[in-house]
Amino acid sequence: MVPGKKVGLKIWTFRLALLLPLAGMLALLEIGARVLAYQSDSELRRGLDGVGRVVTKGELSLQHIIRWHANPKLIYELIPNLSGSFRGQPLAINELGFRGPSVQPVKAPDGFRVVGIGDSVMFGWGVADDEVYMAQLGARLTQRLHGRKVDWVNAAVPGYNTVNEVETLERKLLQLAPDVVIVDHVRNDLYLPGFLQKRQPYFSLRQSFLADWVRNRLGGVHLPDSGLQRPPDAFRDQNFSGREVLIPEQYRQITGIEAFRRAVHRLAELAREHGFRVIVFAHFGVEPEPRAVLRDAGLELINGYPSIREYLSERGRADYVGSALTVSADDSHPSALHHRMIAELLVDHVVGGAKDAESAQVLQGG
Known part of the structure; x- marks a missing residue:
């Protein structure tokens, strides 16, 4: 053998001797x-993971603050006892898994409790707690409401639709004995939820779980995969009324006008059974078909669009997005200013009902 070839062969042999153990170690x-990911995800699904976790390092994404839920009408929920920075703003999720301060399970005898169910708008996407x-x-x-102990619960979860919201009320909030339930209605309340359950590719070679683990560690967020994924783009912006066959089968019962109708009538039934008042707040009004459903159920509806239009008109603006009412020019979620306007709009309606209820109690007592 030519001496040069012998040297080249030795070099390649030496390289292989170094690379093979390294490749084996990486494998x-x-x-x-993958085993750790499977174990962690399994714990998450059993509800044993995520409780009591506090994250203070790194910017949290939406997938960092939610976890899979076994209830097919919920699909996912916020992780309890979690804090950090979300969309550049401080975020605190309480022990019940809702954004905001702790809530006493038993309402005070003189208490007045307002509960809100909704999606990212009520949740406060892009604004502080x-x-x-x-x-x-x-x-x-x-x-x-002088002399009454007022507390509130913000049970909104980004991406929820009306079915998810009413299920949250029925499974998690009735025991809190609300006096008023505010439903934040947006157009996509008839659409698929923001996340669906996904199947993890534990046996696929297209994804490196080791690389994902290293990336999460370097990013300062130490959370297991939520077991969730976004719906395909084709399903995210349509309500598919009359075309339910296009929706994944396991989600057909929670999407579309009939699912909305069932949820709304269940909400009205719960209100009668448990004695709370329902206020549906719609930022940009309600389209004819869902509005008819709300009317048939006898629910109170407040349209927030006139206040938006008045604000923009007074300032000579035509476009809502990019105005002071939105988080940014690229994000149409309500800004802190807009949240304040909504609160001012709602308070008169809530107080009016509360005082009417007090008067009724006085008359009954007399």
Whole structure:
């Protein structure tokens, strides 16, 4: 053999001797990362993970603050006892898994409790904890309802539709004995929820669990995969009324006008059974078909669009997005200013009903 070829062969042999153990070690680490991911995800699904976790380092994404839920009408929920920075704003989720301060399970004898169910708008996407309109409404009610202990619960979850919201009320909030339930209605309340359950590719070679683990560690967020994924784009912006066959089968019962109708009538039934008042707040009004459903159920509807139109008109603006009422020019979620306007709009309606209820109690007592 030519001496040069012998040297080249020795070099390649030496390289292989170094690379093969390294490749084997990486393969073992990858297998270990997949096993750990499976164990962690399994704990998450059993509800054993996520409780009591506090995250203070790194910016949280939406997938960091939610977890899978076994109830097919909920699909996912916020992780309890979690705090950090979300969309550049402080975020605190209480022990019940709702954004905001702790809530006493038993309402005070002289208490007045307002509960809100909704999606990212009521949740307060892009605003701080004390800027969300449920927090501001609670502060205004405390000033207006003298002598009563007012507390509030913001049970909104980003991406929820009306079925998810009513299920949250029935499964998690009735025991809190609300006096008023505010439903934040937006157009996509008839659409698929923001997340669906996903199947993890534990046996796929297209994804490196080791790389994902390293990336999360470097990012300062140490959370397992939520077991959730966004719906395909084709399903995210349509209500699919009359075309339910296009929706994944396991989600057909929670999407579309008939699912909305069932949820709304269940909400009205719960209100009668448990003696609370329902106020549906719609930022941009309600389209004819869902509005007819709300009317048939006898629910009170407040349209927030006139106040938006008045604000923009007074300032010579035509476009809502990019105005002071939105988080930014690229994000149409309500700004802190808009949340304050919503609270001011709602407080008169809530107080009026509360005083009517007090008068009725006095008359009955007399």
